[in-house]
Amino acid sequence: MDMKPVLRPPTITDVAEAAGVSPMTVSRVLNGRGGAGEETRRRVLEAARALSYRPNTFAKSLKNDRSNTVGIVVPDIVNPFFPEIIRGAELVARPAGYTLLSCNVVEDPEREEEVLGMLLDKRVDGLIICSARLDEERLLRAIAPHRAVVLINRAAAKRHAGTIEVDYRAGVEAVVMQLIAQGRTRFGFAAGPSSSHGGRKRREGIEAALARHGLSLVFDLPCTPDLQGGAEIAARFLPEAARIDAMICYNDLIALGMMRPLAQAGVSVPGDIAIVGCDDIPASSLVSPALTTLRIAKQDLGEMAMRMLLDRIAGRNAQQGIVIEPDLILRATTPALG
């Protein structure tokens, strides 16, 4: 039988006793504060090692009111767009000594509010919110008590948070111009969740670009930002599919989700309808026809956001707002007509 009854983990006092010094001395040694003799230092280190001592983070955090934890809130962790952002953020956070607490709110504003409260309880030192779904007022109230906040794709409230925004407006304008140059004139928009700020930006860009050519949107349909949502949109506009020759989608998942239903209904992509997505998730280059999309440097985005957050935690509010440009990746769903 193994003699390890999983007792109480050792405390700083246990280490102190083992080393024959006071707890305070152990604290000094372990935190490299100096003021400890060489011999004492060695004894303390040895005792700590022997007992596998690990400082109690609760006690530490209680004392100095810092958790060394930061949060990141995403609408849906299953959407491939977000894990890459999380990874980027984590890549920066960990070397800086921070633990990343990632929370997904399954596209639900109530849940988002709840999660922000939970992060407050956990006393995170700061947090990143991706694509907040809360309305302006509730968002402001929810972030107010937090010590440092960075918003991704939610430029509002610059006074209370750092912001990083993808310039969707410019991105979709490029998309529309490209499609028009290819002879497309009748546009649909699969708009994603109506609570999305990024969705509104995309609509603005599309409408502005279309207006310059005297055109306007034929369809403007909201949907959930996933494969399912794309399939539902397809089902809804299929009866009138002939009215459009181009479909711009809120994200790649929606675009991919509509491709099979269209094919099954005999609508050819890109023959009858060109399709453009957004995000450039890995699947988009694997399907046939491969999906034209706006690429966003997701991991970079996460890294930038985390760097900005750490700056803010440290009290350096240098960069208040950053805008990043998406890249138009032309693939098979948008060939020149011919």
Next chain:
Amino acid sequence: MDMKPVLRPPTITDVAEAAGVSPMTVSRVLNGRGGAGEETRRRVLEAARALSYRPNTFAKSLKNDRSNTVGIVVPDIVNPFFPEIIRGAELVARPAGYTLLSCNVVEDPEREEEVLGMLLDKRVDGLIICSARLDEERLLRAIAPHRAVVLINRAAAKRHAGTIEVDYRAGVEAVVMQLIAQGRTRFGFAAGPSSSHGGRKRREGIEAALARHGLSLVFDLPCTPDLQGGAEIAARFLPEAARIDAMICYNDLIALGMMRPLAQAGVSVPGDIAIVGCDDIPASSLVSPALTTLRIAKQDLGEMAMRMLLDRIAGRNAQQGIVIEPDLILRATTPALG
């Protein structure tokens, strides 16, 4: 100017003063312990609300040695297999009052060890480890100090943890039998990371099934479990591609990653080589030809694991080990030979 200098958050003492009672009474009221007069109760609740009081979790956790946090460790959050498991786990954890701390270790054993230590520091009440990459001894040492552990796809150490295992062995045996029935005889195996326990199970199943027909593996190549890994494998065996007529892959990402290189080299799938993946990630049904795969109920898996963990935290070690069966999903990459 808004008058909110983000002071120190209110403590239980502040609430007590505001309500004209002692901190202990506030504690009793807020925790529904009873032993408080109706009028007093109302005053306390009102004061707490007015101050937006939120109990300090550090103090609470320090006192009762519980964090109400559980961890989940995955090899790579960008691999679509894992976010669904995380979502399942979270779905069960949150209603039970637990916060889920998800950590990804980017396929690195060192990092895995480090993360398990970090979770120990955070005093998680328990944790789920998905597809541990650590060897037996280090894994045991790393989980020993934890209060409750559930291992996914790592049956070892049943004495020290609950386990949930996908029966890959049976799954791939079904795959091999199906392929042999379709006339395939020369098999390759894209084996994934050599540190993966699930990978070894898959190999065992394949070899057992092949042996029953007097066959054996032509290729057995390790690779990273992502699209990149699949592309690399393809590059490696392409010169000798004619030696096989079926390729079984550790996961769908690897399978998808090799499809384009094969097509570009003029190797037809499934004409020349049938391909089978594992996991059934969403992309697998979207590509052409659609990928035959072993479907795993990922979200269910996460939910089961979390239920098992919560049981163990509560001291109920009912289910010690669960085995779940994958489903063979036949698609276009494995048609009957004609």
Next chain:
DNA sequence: GGAAGGTACGTTATCGTTATCTCAATTAGG
């Protein structure tokens, strides 16, 4: 009427760590 029990609260001590102060021992300078 007084012992027994109940209710509503307050006091004290504690969880593990560390900032601050204190004191003792050592060393340096004159």
Next chain:
DNA sequence: CCTAATTGAGATAACGATAACGTACCTTCC
């Protein structure tokens, strides 16, 4: 050799919440 500076290390007191214990005061019933 004695004072002043320097260094090593302990004692104390928080941080915020709460378990355990105390203490009033009020019922209730023989």
